[in-house]
Amino acid sequence: MSVERAGQPHPWTARQLAEALAAEDHEVVGVVPRDRGGDKGNGDALLGFAVLARLPFEAELQAITVAPAARRQGVARALLERLIATATAWGSERLLLEVRASNAPALGLYRQLGFIEEGRRRGYYPAAASSSPREDALLMGRALG
Ligand SMILES: CC(C)(COP(=O)(O)OP(=O)(O)OC[C@H]1O[C@@H](n2cnc3c(N)ncnc32)[C@H](O)[C@@H]1OP(=O)(O)O)[C@@H](O)C(=O)NCCC(=O)NCCS
Secondary structure, three states: HHHHHHHOOOOOOHHHHHHHHHOEEEEEEEEOOOOHHOOOOOOHHHOEEEEEEOHHHHHHHEEEOOOOOOOOHHHHHHHHHHHHHHHHHOOOOOEEEEEEEHHHHHHHHHHHHHOOEEEOOOOOOOOOOOOOOOEEEEEEEEEOO
């Protein structure tokens, strides 16, 4: 939750995270520093995490957050590469995600890993600031296997 609250303008709740961790059809992965790899269970060491959901034919990236101090070091790329491998092992045909149209760092990450824009939901997200209009969601996908 500390990574999520520090790193996400619209963080998940503790309950949402707990449900994802408990769900059999979800995979939650995290990155810790190399020298803290044996430090299981110590949330202070977490640099970033991501949540993948298994759908009947596809998989969906539901969250990916990296602590601000750990960004631009390949943490998100490592998380996503791992989840691409997980979804491929599940036999999922595609990996899907939704992203705010203004989220340039995330768009850069997804494009670098082969995701392409497949659609747009107009006004899907609440405004980032109360004075601005609602924001579009970009729907992105990547073939697997
Ligand atoms: C998006 C986010 C997860 C990226 O995490 P990260 O660990 O810094 O990303 P990486 O270091 O693995 O970067 C991989 C690639 O993503 C792109 N990227 C990452 N940050 C970027 C930025 N600030 N501007 C432009 N492109 C960026 C680049 O293509 C980068 O490759 P490069 O460093 O070789 O140029 C991180 O900024 C974050 O937690 N943001 C807030 C939460 C969020 O928006 N999550 C996505 C919701 S859909």
